[in-house]
Amino acid sequence: MTTxxxxxxxxxxxxxxxxxxxxxxxxxxxxxxxxxxxxxGYVVLAIIFSLFMTLIGYFSGDKIALWTAGAVPIKKEDxxxxxxxxxxxxxxxxxxxxxIYIIPExxxxxxxxxxxxxRASIAITQGAIEKLENEExxxxxxxxxxxxxxxxxxxxxxxxxxxxxxxxxxNWFIRINFFGGRRSxxxxxxxxxxxxxxxxxxxxxxxxxxxxIQLSVSRKREFLADASGAQLTRYxxxxxxxxxxxxxxxxxxxxxxxxxxxxxxxxxxxxxxxKGLSHWFSTHPPVEERIKILxxx
Numbered sequence: 181m182t183t184x185x186x187x188x189x190x191x192x193x194x195x196x197x198x199x200x201x202x203x204x205x206x207x208x209x210x211x212x213x214x215x216x217x218x219x220x221g222y223v224v225l226a227i228i229f230s231l232f233m234t235l236i237g238y239f240s241g242d243k244i245a246l247w248t249a250g251a252v253p254i255k256k257e258d259x260x261x262x263x264x265x266x267x268x269x270x271x272x273x274x275x276x277x278x279x280i281y282i283i284p285e286x287x288x289x290x291x292x293x294x295x296x297x298x299r300a301s302i303a304i305t306q307g308a309i310e311k312l313e314n315e316e317x318x319x320x321x322x323x324x325x326x327x328x329x330x331x332x333x334x335x336x337x338x339x340x341x342x343x344x345x346x347x348x349x350x351n352w353f354i355r356i357n358f359f360g361g362r363r364s365x366x367x368x369x370x371x372x373x374x375x376x377x378x379x380x381x382x383x384x385x386x387x388x389x390x391x392x393i394q395l396s397v398s399r400k401r402e403f404l405a406d407a408s409g410a411q412l413t414r415y416x417x418x419x420x421x422x423x424x425x426x427x428x429x430x431x432x433x434x435x436x437x438x439x440x441x442x443x444x445x446x447x448x449x450x451x452x453x454x455k456g457l458s459h460w461f462s463t464h465p466p467v468e469e470r471i472k473i474l475x476x477x
Contacts, residue, residue: 193203194335195391200236204386208349211382214375215353218221227345241333242293244299245443249291249435251281251303258282262309262317266302273412275329278302287433288312288426291443292324293333300328305433312422319409319419323445326408332401336442339397346390348382392460398442399465405445406470409477420474427467 256263263280270277278292278300285305294300302324308317327333410416426446438449442463 191376191404192373194397194404197397197400198339198342200393201339201346201390204390205342205345205349207410208353208382208386211375211379212349212353215379225348229340229344229348239295241294241296242299245291245293246281246301246303248288248437248440249283249303250285250319251283251301253279253281259309262304265314265318265321266325269318269325269412273322273325273329275325276300278325278328280304280307282306283435285433285435286420287429287431288320289433289444289446289448290320290324291440291445293443294328295333295337296331297328302328308422311425313418315413315415315418316422316425318413319415320422320445322409322412323405323419324409326405326412327401330401330404330408335401336398339394343390343394347387350387353379353383395461395463398463401446402464403473405468406474407477410474416474416477420471423467423471423474427471460468 254263259282262282266280267277268310271415275297278297279302281301281303281305283289283305286307286313287305290302290304290308292300293396302321304317304321308320312320406419409419414418423446429450432450433444434450441448444464446467447462447464
């Protein structure tokens, strides 16, 4: 499989998953409006509230992520080697130079953040700089710059809004039922009761499905960044070897947080979190699968 095919495939899969999100929201809104009066009003409120909460994270999330990781900003004279690697790849990719940070952490990892290329930051652990060969570190940086170029932070913000809408709708449906909301179709009886029961079932299952889809989208964006990074360096083996070293690590990063785990090139809680049944609840695909795809390009 070529890098171009891999990129196109992952983009299609991400858009398909977003379409499923929209279908779930439309279905919830329809059932909600049929089961209760003024259901449409609650849908609008859920959208507004989710947008408000997510936008707060959208505009301040990069600062929070860098602070949580203990990242320290550097200038060219602080680490010319890393600075030039990032600078050269940005020139190749046609991206503005992001702010560069070093995380004083022995584990191999890195992440990029920022809502657009002009406001991007890239953070690399000290362990990655010390333990990776030149081509391997270049592959890691190219992966992170691909997240920037693919506007993944903006894309995942959209996903977070959709998850928030679904969770709020489901939560409000159950609360209104608990406190005795006013049902529609009360005269007809049967149709209203059917939509009411369907609404209860969806209120339980929809948020679970939404989170699983969100995690699936996150994994697809990792595959996309792998392919885009390989295209940028023209050397997939570099990133593949870096991922091999990451997969051999034991333990977790000291600054690991569930809120920022999806940003890193590999799960900061350890490679084992993406194996077996836990794969479905992981923000990252298994390292072995990523290596296999990179080496097939």
